[in-house]
Amino acid sequence: MSNETLTPSTLRPSYVEPGKDFDRDTNYIEDRIALDGRDGWPVEPGRYRLVAARACPWANRTAIVRRLLGLERVISLGMPGPTHDKNSWTFDLDPNGVDPVLGIERIQQAYFARFPDYPRGITVPALVDVPSGKVVTNNYPQITLDFETEWADYHRPGAPDLYPVALRAEIDEVANLIFHDVNNGVYKCGFAGSQKSYERAYGTLFSRLDWLEERLTNQRYLVGDTITEADIRLFTTLARFDAVYHGHFKCNRNKLSEMPVLWAYARDLFQTPGFGDTIDFEQIKKHYYVTHSDINPTGIVPAGPDASGWLTAHGREALGGRPFGDGTPPEAPLESERVPAL
Template structure:
């Protein structure tokens, strides 16, 4: 299994003594596009998004799908927060079987297309419902395609999350966030040497300080409105105090001790699409139970207190319009609501 699987789905050994953590970023690169050039055309009801609330990469797809209103076009299957050595599993569903794909393990969709698939069985993944075959697990491209290729199926009032005139700047910013923050916490947590850990730790907090400075004068990363860049940063910030600060030794400061980033994170959390797709209980269960070489006992901490995410953030003073010319998404549908216990 690939390193990406080690970091996000618990396969095999996480920490290799003396080595730096390297993520396997070779994903299934097929894309679902408006013109169907790759053989996978955008089509309502054809595909199923398989995600897990525990996973930050999958959490991005849940947020973007909801913001753009793709719930009716793209069905959702949710894996549980823990799994065995083989694959993410559908243990949240009756009988442990996905009700649409009729499979107990996500690996079944991968093997349906590639019987000898050699890499990690990762979420998020998009599966063709009729064939049961995985189409793509390229999480970076997936959400960009939701914004640019699935436009005919967007809800009325869907925000523009990947504005054409900002893409060069956004792409560069999102890459630095990925290297030093999104993946940076993993490089610290799975470091196999003091030197590798030190380098990841220093790069992480240097980048967080830089982002804090950027956000001190603008409400969102690209200015007045929410974009894909904010989605990508949020899912790491949402897990910071609950997991990365202690479990991954990213402990220079807690998120709650970084005033600008903490206010920014609360602003997003209280925006429809962000907090209502975040399940703190599943997040903690995944990291603390699955990563046994980091946390051998498997004990899940009771804290921190998550009610603080609902306290006033004051970011309105910076102005801005979170959804630009669009509108907030409607209330989350009951079948996809986060268990209240996961918000406590």
């Protein structure tokens, strides 16, 4: 992506367009950090910083993969606060509101350092080149795949294979269905601009959740007998379902906790090192209920639901499976990256 392809534009101030379906802009900065440095960004320990807000489900994926593979040693983590304005996410959780590595107040500054007047959404996750302060990519589906493949030389001993070659076609197929119908499906409900578009998205979402309920009845994980990229992509939506999507996005046919198989599956992953230890329910709720002022103009953040249920027994071990395959669980999170205990 080059400067010549971009023109100045203002960022969209609202998430809902009356009378229209929600249409996510999936045009991302497609540069990749690769072993061969094909786009000018070679794999290099310590060079890049992952900016990934706790609140964001797309960013949450990258934080989980980074943890599971042990990439904390080679890719640092910057964490914006849970809320943002129409311009970008800010580092309001850091001292003086400045990211301690990048020295910026907003992730927007990293985008503009590379593309002045960047015209699209200033999104997380984003990988930033620390020496130049320029954003490299915000292409979140590719970021995790590259963590799993291009960064393999820097995986921790015992890191799981989250994208096994023999299962990639099935992982990609399942992940694609989940993206359109579940990950993005909840947003299609919440940001629907008409009753008709909402009801269409609602039907698609719950049909897919029913399909997942059936698929996971007799197998512990989505593809194969170990945790893969597909499970990570589904988990971050399930983790936010009862806290946000059920009420805020009107995805209220039932709660996740009322779908016995999916609820047990989600708890199984939550209790697996690398998953629940990246989840901060208070930040998640504050992000959605405060930031989406067009659908929650009061800005009131719900006190519930009680999150302690995530720690209850799930019984999924009876289905067999090996969470990390031939690998091992990750070590405890870095002290600076720990989330509040439930």
